[in-house]
Amino acid sequence: MRHQNNLDLQLWLREAKFLQKAAQSDSLAQSLPVLRRLLESKIFTDITLPELKRHSASIQRKHLLHMLAAENGWSCWADFKKIVSAAPKGTLLPYSTERLDAGYLVQWFSSVSEAQRYTEQHSGKVVKVGSQAAVVPEQ
Incomplete structure:
Protein backbone atom coordinates (compact mmCIF):
# COMPACT_ATOMS: atom_id res chain seq x y z
CA MET A 1 0.00 0.00 0.00
CA PRO A 88 -6.05 6.61 -0.44
CA LYS A 89 -4.62 7.29 -3.88
CA GLY A 90 -5.57 10.69 -5.26
CA THR A 91 -7.14 12.05 -2.06
CA LEU A 92 -4.30 14.24 -0.80
CA LEU A 93 -2.93 16.23 -3.70
CA PRO A 94 -1.19 19.60 -3.92
CA TYR A 95 -3.13 22.68 -4.95
CA SER A 96 -1.36 22.95 -8.32
CA THR A 97 -2.93 19.64 -9.34
CA GLU A 98 -6.36 21.08 -8.63
CA ARG A 99 -5.48 24.32 -10.40
CA LEU A 100 -4.38 22.49 -13.54
CA ASP A 101 -7.63 20.54 -13.59
CA ALA A 102 -9.70 23.70 -13.26
CA GLY A 103 -8.46 25.31 -16.44
CA TYR A 104 -9.75 28.75 -15.41
CA LEU A 105 -9.71 31.22 -12.55
CA VAL A 106 -10.89 30.09 -9.14
CA GLN A 107 -12.51 32.01 -6.28
CA TRP A 108 -10.19 32.80 -3.35
CA PHE A 109 -11.19 33.05 0.32
CA SER A 110 -9.27 33.94 3.45
CA SER A 111 -10.43 30.77 5.22
CA VAL A 112 -11.74 27.29 4.49
CA SER A 113 -15.00 28.06 6.32
CA GLU A 114 -15.66 31.07 4.06
CA ALA A 115 -15.00 28.92 1.00
CA GLN A 116 -17.34 26.21 2.30
CA ARG A 117 -20.11 28.76 2.86
CA TYR A 118 -19.64 29.93 -0.72
CA THR A 119 -19.96 26.38 -2.08
CA GLU A 120 -23.22 25.87 -0.19
CA GLN A 121 -24.81 28.49 -2.44
CA HIS A 122 -22.74 28.26 -5.62
CA SER A 123 -21.26 24.70 -5.63
CA GLY A 124 -17.61 23.93 -6.35
CA LYS A 125 -14.77 22.11 -4.64
CA VAL A 126 -12.89 23.67 -1.71
CA VAL A 127 -9.10 23.42 -1.96
CA LYS A 128 -7.09 24.39 1.15
CA VAL A 129 -3.97 26.44 0.38
CA GLY A 130 -2.15 27.30 3.56
CA SER A 131 -4.53 29.24 5.80
CA GLN A 132 -6.54 30.32 2.75
CA ALA A 133 -8.81 28.37 0.43
CA ALA A 134 -9.85 28.36 -3.18
CA VAL A 135 -13.05 27.10 -4.76
CA VAL A 136 -12.56 25.22 -7.99
CA PRO A 137 -15.74 25.10 -10.09
CA GLU A 138 -17.21 21.65 -10.56
CA GLN A 139 -16.86 20.36 -14.07
Missing part, protein backbone atom coordinates in the same frame (compact mmCIF):
# COMPACT_ATOMS: atom_id res chain seq x y z
CA ARG A 2 2.89 2.36 0.66
CA HIS A 3 4.10 2.32 -2.93
CA GLN A 4 0.69 2.76 -4.56
CA ASN A 5 0.77 6.45 -3.60
CA ASN A 6 4.22 7.00 -5.03
CA LEU A 7 2.61 9.08 -7.79
CA ASP A 8 0.87 11.27 -5.20
CA LEU A 9 4.18 11.76 -3.41
CA GLN A 10 5.83 12.66 -6.71
CA LEU A 11 3.18 15.36 -7.22
CA TRP A 12 4.10 16.91 -3.86
CA LEU A 13 7.81 16.79 -4.76
CA ARG A 14 7.06 18.39 -8.12
CA GLU A 15 5.02 21.08 -6.34
CA ALA A 16 7.99 21.87 -4.10
CA LYS A 17 10.26 22.10 -7.16
CA PHE A 18 7.80 24.45 -8.89
CA LEU A 19 7.54 26.60 -5.75
CA GLN A 20 11.32 26.75 -5.35
CA LYS A 21 11.69 28.05 -8.90
CA ALA A 22 8.93 30.58 -8.29
CA ALA A 23 10.49 31.74 -5.00
CA GLN A 24 13.82 32.31 -6.72
CA SER A 25 12.33 34.00 -9.78
CA ASP A 26 13.22 37.58 -10.63
CA SER A 27 9.51 38.18 -11.22
CA LEU A 28 7.89 39.65 -8.12
CA ALA A 29 4.53 38.32 -9.26
CA GLN A 30 5.92 34.78 -9.11
CA SER A 31 8.22 35.05 -6.11
CA LEU A 32 6.32 37.16 -3.57
CA PRO A 33 3.33 34.82 -3.08
CA VAL A 34 5.69 31.91 -2.32
CA LEU A 35 7.92 34.01 -0.08
CA ARG A 36 4.87 35.21 1.86
CA ARG A 37 3.76 31.58 2.32
CA LEU A 38 7.22 30.69 3.65
CA LEU A 39 7.02 33.51 6.18
CA GLU A 40 3.42 32.72 7.15
CA SER A 41 4.37 29.07 7.70
CA LYS A 42 7.23 30.20 9.99
CA ILE A 43 9.81 28.41 7.84
CA PHE A 44 11.93 31.54 8.08
CA THR A 45 11.75 33.76 11.14
CA ASP A 46 13.38 37.03 12.10
CA ILE A 47 13.59 38.07 8.45
CA THR A 48 11.51 40.54 6.50
CA LEU A 49 9.95 39.89 3.13
CA PRO A 50 12.41 42.23 1.33
CA GLU A 51 15.35 40.47 3.04
CA LEU A 52 14.02 37.05 2.10
CA LYS A 53 13.62 38.23 -1.50
CA ARG A 54 17.23 39.43 -1.58
CA HIS A 55 18.40 36.03 -0.26
CA SER A 56 15.95 33.88 -2.22
CA ALA A 57 18.79 31.98 -3.92
CA SER A 58 19.43 30.29 -0.57
CA ILE A 59 15.90 28.81 -0.43
CA GLN A 60 16.20 25.05 -0.72
CA ARG A 61 13.67 22.39 -1.71
CA LYS A 62 13.54 21.20 1.91
CA HIS A 63 12.18 24.62 2.92
CA LEU A 64 9.30 24.30 0.45
CA LEU A 65 8.55 20.72 1.52
CA HIS A 66 8.45 21.83 5.14
CA MET A 67 6.13 24.72 4.16
CA LEU A 68 3.77 22.36 2.34
CA ALA A 69 3.68 20.11 5.39
CA ALA A 70 3.01 23.07 7.70
CA GLU A 71 0.22 24.35 5.45
CA ASN A 72 -1.42 20.95 5.74
CA GLY A 73 -1.18 20.87 9.52
CA TRP A 74 2.00 18.82 10.02
CA SER A 75 5.14 19.84 11.86
CA CYS A 76 7.59 18.44 9.30
CA TRP A 77 7.85 16.98 5.83
CA ALA A 78 8.75 13.49 7.14
CA ASP A 79 5.45 13.25 9.03
CA PHE A 80 3.43 14.67 6.14
CA LYS A 81 5.15 12.31 3.70
CA LYS A 82 3.92 9.35 5.76
CA ILE A 83 0.35 10.73 5.66
CA VAL A 84 0.46 11.20 1.89
CA SER A 85 1.83 7.67 1.47
CA ALA A 86 -0.90 6.17 3.65
CA ALA A 87 -3.81 8.18 2.20
Whole structure:
Protein backbone atom coordinates (compact mmCIF):
# COMPACT_ATOMS: atom_id res chain seq x y z
CA MET A 1 0.00 0.00 0.00
CA ARG A 2 2.89 2.36 0.66
CA HIS A 3 4.10 2.32 -2.93
CA GLN A 4 0.69 2.76 -4.56
CA ASN A 5 0.77 6.45 -3.60
CA ASN A 6 4.22 7.00 -5.03
CA LEU A 7 2.61 9.08 -7.79
CA ASP A 8 0.87 11.27 -5.20
CA LEU A 9 4.18 11.76 -3.41
CA GLN A 10 5.83 12.66 -6.71
CA LEU A 11 3.18 15.36 -7.22
CA TRP A 12 4.10 16.91 -3.86
CA LEU A 13 7.81 16.79 -4.76
CA ARG A 14 7.06 18.39 -8.12
CA GLU A 15 5.02 21.08 -6.34
CA ALA A 16 7.99 21.87 -4.10
CA LYS A 17 10.26 22.10 -7.16
CA PHE A 18 7.80 24.45 -8.89
CA LEU A 19 7.54 26.60 -5.75
CA GLN A 20 11.32 26.75 -5.35
CA LYS A 21 11.69 28.05 -8.90
CA ALA A 22 8.93 30.58 -8.29
CA ALA A 23 10.49 31.74 -5.00
CA GLN A 24 13.82 32.31 -6.72
CA SER A 25 12.33 34.00 -9.78
CA ASP A 26 13.22 37.58 -10.63
CA SER A 27 9.51 38.18 -11.22
CA LEU A 28 7.89 39.65 -8.12
CA ALA A 29 4.53 38.32 -9.26
CA GLN A 30 5.92 34.78 -9.11
CA SER A 31 8.22 35.05 -6.11
CA LEU A 32 6.32 37.16 -3.57
CA PRO A 33 3.33 34.82 -3.08
CA VAL A 34 5.69 31.91 -2.32
CA LEU A 35 7.92 34.01 -0.08
CA ARG A 36 4.87 35.21 1.86
CA ARG A 37 3.76 31.58 2.32
CA LEU A 38 7.22 30.69 3.65
CA LEU A 39 7.02 33.51 6.18
CA GLU A 40 3.42 32.72 7.15
CA SER A 41 4.37 29.07 7.70
CA LYS A 42 7.23 30.20 9.99
CA ILE A 43 9.81 28.41 7.84
CA PHE A 44 11.93 31.54 8.08
CA THR A 45 11.75 33.76 11.14
CA ASP A 46 13.38 37.03 12.10
CA ILE A 47 13.59 38.07 8.45
CA THR A 48 11.51 40.54 6.50
CA LEU A 49 9.95 39.89 3.13
CA PRO A 50 12.41 42.23 1.33
CA GLU A 51 15.35 40.47 3.04
CA LEU A 52 14.02 37.05 2.10
CA LYS A 53 13.62 38.23 -1.50
CA ARG A 54 17.23 39.43 -1.58
CA HIS A 55 18.40 36.03 -0.26
CA SER A 56 15.95 33.88 -2.22
CA ALA A 57 18.79 31.98 -3.92
CA SER A 58 19.43 30.29 -0.57
CA ILE A 59 15.90 28.81 -0.43
CA GLN A 60 16.20 25.05 -0.72
CA ARG A 61 13.67 22.39 -1.71
CA LYS A 62 13.54 21.20 1.91
CA HIS A 63 12.18 24.62 2.92
CA LEU A 64 9.30 24.30 0.45
CA LEU A 65 8.55 20.72 1.52
CA HIS A 66 8.45 21.83 5.14
CA MET A 67 6.13 24.72 4.16
CA LEU A 68 3.77 22.36 2.34
CA ALA A 69 3.68 20.11 5.39
CA ALA A 70 3.01 23.07 7.70
CA GLU A 71 0.22 24.35 5.45
CA ASN A 72 -1.42 20.95 5.74
CA GLY A 73 -1.18 20.87 9.52
CA TRP A 74 2.00 18.82 10.02
CA SER A 75 5.14 19.84 11.86
CA CYS A 76 7.59 18.44 9.30
CA TRP A 77 7.85 16.98 5.83
CA ALA A 78 8.75 13.49 7.14
CA ASP A 79 5.45 13.25 9.03
CA PHE A 80 3.43 14.67 6.14
CA LYS A 81 5.15 12.31 3.70
CA LYS A 82 3.92 9.35 5.76
CA ILE A 83 0.35 10.73 5.66
CA VAL A 84 0.46 11.20 1.89
CA SER A 85 1.83 7.67 1.47
CA ALA A 86 -0.90 6.17 3.65
CA ALA A 87 -3.81 8.18 2.20
CA PRO A 88 -6.05 6.61 -0.44
CA LYS A 89 -4.62 7.29 -3.88
CA GLY A 90 -5.57 10.69 -5.26
CA THR A 91 -7.14 12.05 -2.06
CA LEU A 92 -4.30 14.24 -0.80
CA LEU A 93 -2.93 16.23 -3.70
CA PRO A 94 -1.19 19.60 -3.92
CA TYR A 95 -3.13 22.68 -4.95
CA SER A 96 -1.36 22.95 -8.32
CA THR A 97 -2.93 19.64 -9.34
CA GLU A 98 -6.36 21.08 -8.63
CA ARG A 99 -5.48 24.32 -10.40
CA LEU A 100 -4.38 22.49 -13.54
CA ASP A 101 -7.63 20.54 -13.59
CA ALA A 102 -9.70 23.70 -13.26
CA GLY A 103 -8.46 25.31 -16.44
CA TYR A 104 -9.75 28.75 -15.41
CA LEU A 105 -9.71 31.22 -12.55
CA VAL A 106 -10.89 30.09 -9.14
CA GLN A 107 -12.51 32.01 -6.28
CA TRP A 108 -10.19 32.80 -3.35
CA PHE A 109 -11.19 33.05 0.32
CA SER A 110 -9.27 33.94 3.45
CA SER A 111 -10.43 30.77 5.22
CA VAL A 112 -11.74 27.29 4.49
CA SER A 113 -15.00 28.06 6.32
CA GLU A 114 -15.66 31.07 4.06
CA ALA A 115 -15.00 28.92 1.00
CA GLN A 116 -17.34 26.21 2.30
CA ARG A 117 -20.11 28.76 2.86
CA TYR A 118 -19.64 29.93 -0.72
CA THR A 119 -19.96 26.38 -2.08
CA GLU A 120 -23.22 25.87 -0.19
CA GLN A 121 -24.81 28.49 -2.44
CA HIS A 122 -22.74 28.26 -5.62
CA SER A 123 -21.26 24.70 -5.63
CA GLY A 124 -17.61 23.93 -6.35
CA LYS A 125 -14.77 22.11 -4.64
CA VAL A 126 -12.89 23.67 -1.71
CA VAL A 127 -9.10 23.42 -1.96
CA LYS A 128 -7.09 24.39 1.15
CA VAL A 129 -3.97 26.44 0.38
CA GLY A 130 -2.15 27.30 3.56
CA SER A 131 -4.53 29.24 5.80
CA GLN A 132 -6.54 30.32 2.75
CA ALA A 133 -8.81 28.37 0.43
CA ALA A 134 -9.85 28.36 -3.18
CA VAL A 135 -13.05 27.10 -4.76
CA VAL A 136 -12.56 25.22 -7.99
CA PRO A 137 -15.74 25.10 -10.09
CA GLU A 138 -17.21 21.65 -10.56
CA GLN A 139 -16.86 20.36 -14.07
